[in-house]
Amino acid sequence: MINWKVILGISRKHLLSKFKSTLTATLGVTFGITAYITLVSFMTGLNQMLDNLILNQTPHIHIYNEVSPSKDQPITLDQLYSPGEHLIHHIKPKFEKSNIYNGLPLLNYLRTREEVSGATPRLTTQIFYLSGAIELGGNLTGINIPEEVRLSGFNDYIVEGSPEALNNTENGILLGAGLAKKMSLRPGDRLQVSNVKGEVFPLKVVGFYQSGIADIDNIQSYVNLKTAQRIVGENATYITDINVKLKDLTLAPEMARDIERQFQVDARDIQEANAQFETGTNIRNLITYAVSITLLIVAGFGIYNILNMLIYEKMNDIAILKATGFTGKDVQAVFMSQAMIIGGVGGVSGLIFGLILSLLINQVPFNTEALPTISTYPINFNPWYYLIGILFALLSTFIAGYLPSKKARVIDPVRIIRGN
Amino acid sequence: MDFVLKTHNLNKHFRKPVDFHVLKNINLEIKKGEFTSIMGKSGCGKSTLLYILSTMDTDYEGELYLNNELITGQSAARLAHLRNKHIGFVFQFHYLLGEFTVLENIMLPAQKLGERSDAEIKAKAMEILDMLNIGHLGHKLARRISGGEKQRVAIARALINEPSILMGDEPTGNLDSHNSDNVLNIFKKLKKEKGLSLLIVTHDEDFARQTDRIIYMEDGRIVEQ
Ligand SMILES: Nc1ncnc2c1ncn2[C@@H]1O[C@H](COP(=O)(O)OP(=O)(O)O)[C@@H](O)[C@H]1O
Ligand SMILES: [Mg+2]
Numbered sequence A: 001m002i003n004w005k006v007i008l009g010i011s012r013k014h015l016l017s018k019f020k021s022t023l024t025a026t027l028g029v030t031f032g033i034t035a036y037i038t039l040v041s042f043m044t045g046l047n048q049m050l051d052n053l054i055l056n057q058t059p060h061i062h063i064y065n066e067v068s069p070s071k072d073q074p075i076t077l078d079q080l081y082s083p084g085e086h087l088i089h090h091i092k093p094k095f096e097k098s099n100i101y102n103g104l105p106l107l108n109y110l111r112t113r114e115e116v117s118g119a120t121p122r123l124t125t126q127i128f129y130l131s132g133a134i135e136l137g138g139n140l141t142g143i144n145i146p147e148e149v150r151l152s153g154f155n156d157y158i159v160e161g162s163p164e165a166l167n168n169t170e171n172g173i174l175l176g177a178g179l180a181k182k183m184s185l186r187p188g189d190r191l192q193v194s195n196v197k198g199e200v201f202p203l204k205v206v207g208f209y210q211s212g213i214a215d216i217d218n219i220q221s222y223v224n225l226k227t228a229q230r231i232v233g234e235n236a237t238y239i240t241d242i243n244v245k246l247k248d249l250t251l252a253p254e255m256a257r258d259i260e261r262q263f264q265v266d267a268r269d270i271q272e273a274n275a276q277f278e279t280g281t282n283i284r285n286l287i288t289y290a291v292s293i294t295l296l297i298v299a300g301f302g303i304y305n306i307l308n309m310l311i312y313e314k315m316n317d318i319a320i321l322k323a324t325g326f327t328g329k330d331v332q333a334v335f336m337s338q339a340m341i342i343g344g345v346g347g348v349s350g351l352i353f354g355l356i357l358s359l360l361i362n363q364v365p366f367n368t369e370a371l372p373t374i375s376t377y378p379i380n381f382n383p384w385y386y387l388i389g390i391l392f393a394l395l396s397t398f399i400a401g402y403l404p405s406k407k408a409r410v411i412d413p414v415r416i417i418r419g420n
Numbered sequence B: 001m002d003f004v005l006k007t008h009n010l011n012k013h014f015r016k017p018v019d020f021h022v023l024k025n026i027n028l029e030i031k032k033g034e035f036t037s038i039m040g041k042s043g044c045g046k047s048t049l050l051y052i053l054s055t056m057d058t059d060y061e062g063e064l065y066l067n068n069e070l071i072t073g074q075s076a077a078r079l080a081h082l083r084n085k086h087i088g089f090v091f092q093f094h095y096l097l098g099e100f101t102v103l104e105n106i107m108l109p110a111q112k113l114g115e116r117s118d119a120e121i122k123a124k125a126m127e128i129l130d131m132l133n134i135g136h137l138g139h140k141l142a143r144r145i146s147g148g149e150k151q152r153v154a155i156a157r158a159l160i161n162e163p164s165i166l167m168g169d170e171p172t173g174n175l176d177s178h179n180s181d182n183v184l185n186i187f188k189k190l191k192k193e194k195g196l197s198l199l200i201v202t203h204d205e206d207f208a209r210q211t212d213r214i215i216y217m218e219d220g221r222i223v224e225q
Helices: A004-017 A019-055 A103-112 A145-152 A163-168 A177-182 A225-232 A249-262 A275-313 A315-323 A328-363 A383-410 A413-419 B046-053 B076-086 B102-113 B118-131 B147-159 B177-194 B205-209
Strands: A061-064 A116-131 A134-143 A158-160 A172-176 A190-194 A200-209 A220-224 A241-246 A266-269 B003-014 B020-031 B035-040 B061-066 B087-090 B165-169 B197-201 B213-218 B221-224
Touching (some): A004 A019, A004 A328, A019 A275, A019 A328, A019 A383, A103 A241, A116 A145, A116 A225, A134 A145, A134 A177, A163 A200, A163 A220, A172 A190, A177 A200, A200 A220, A200 A225, A249 A266, A275 A383, A315 A328, A315 A413, A328 A383, A328 B076, A413 B046, B020 B046, B035 B046, B035 B205, B046 B165, B046 B197, B087 B147, B102 B118, B102 B147, B147 B165, B165 B177
Parallel strands (some): A134 A220, A172 A200, B035 B197, B035 B213
Antiparallel strands (some): A061 A241, A116 A190, A158 A200, A172 A220
């Protein structure tokens, strides 16, 4: 049974009597935790931003119709040559429209699935942008604007104009920012596009679209789905892609395979599309933790040294305490509590400084062409990191304090008293 | 018969650096209220004996009784408790906690015992300080007072839990004759007024002569008591 009031009174006296050392040890912990909080908030903030940059533009499942030669060639169907080895040279795919066969029923089916939070139709086609004397090749995608805004944060990438403007203007076009610059077009200007058959359609610029990825912004534009169907000369059932967003991203691979099996389509899931992307996130996290743990280990050595020194200096105190009836455990508690006070005070002030530093970084302007939605450095204020930070501080000081305090516990008072 | 302290065939060896039989068949009885002194040449084992009697050293053969209870073989925690409650110890070099005030030094063993409130302990500590004529020192830091004063504070600390016995290892060895007399008078007063049992190691013949009984030691043996 330890009388904590007495024990803490003693450890307080010790800490105050060695105020400079105490301060140094505490600052060591503060520094480690500040660095951890700042780094982890900043790094994961960046990670999240980069994740969003890619994840928002990548559907969880992308359904489309791949051009490929038929798997069932006539020879394989003929009983006469079965079983047998079939070698056919120069197979060419036959002409097929690139739309999804039965796209609308598939879309409706997907929308009824429990795990799907949304599915939007798209029509992607090659076109030429005609403006004055310029003729540029590019992509045009017809979309269902309200659904895109809901599911992929589409409006984050509209740098001028609004989603409503496109929705309300039947022949409106959201022009890629790179394209707009090349053709010096402003919202409200007119331009013409021609489809692959050479038919020309007049469109009105209602805004600019900027994904942050130059290769996309130089060719990509968006129109309403209906407008796109008119440009390619197809009816309202003609769609080339379906983008599916799931409630749980991890279900994507399984569901993609499901869809491929049930329907005559190709379905690619997000994990397949961004396999290397996770690796980057993991490595950034690894660096953050490696740096923080290194700093804390350094701080831990500081505490270890200072406690060792303190115990050496307070040998007499230890002997007196033991001679007057304090147990080894009491004495250990005296030194352990010193370590924990250093850890607690250092940890909490580390959290506070980390928060302040994060808030400051969050104010620093960060304007980049590549990230239209970001104006200051991103910070992730996740309370979990603060909990981990304080546990980190307490754990490392506990370990650093344990060995010296155990030494104090087993010190034989007789040897010290004799020593004089 | 009631003995505060009793040993039966106590033996102790130091094994390092070479085997050394430092205490040989010590049989000792201290009655309640008795003021006993131990004398002997330097190196004959007086301190070693006192450390065993005070329960700090448990590495010995034989038996030790405190208030007729067998102490030998008890757990370290139990020994710490017995030491706290029943044994007051005064060292030659007044061991005080330097960062603490005189009052705090005296209060600590009682706070550890935890039988009384802080206010009661403080009142008791002041009472003892006044009895030892050092009441005015209470709020001074322990490292800021003189040697004679320190020794009196150490005695006050030894008394705070009203121990069964007060032991001293040459408590006056480091003091001038004035302070030495002062400490002796305090011991005599404690015996007379409080009926305290005392066991004091000393080199001072005059000091020893004024105690109830002198135990002479030689080469780890009691030769006369
Ligand atoms: N830790 C030890 N190891 C070996 N010998 C020791 C140790 N401590 C004391 N001694 C020896 O034991 C003897 C008795 O010591 P001590 O009890 O301190 O004598 P006293 O207090 O009577 O002067 C001395 O010869 C001393 O050198
Ligand atoms: Mg001695």
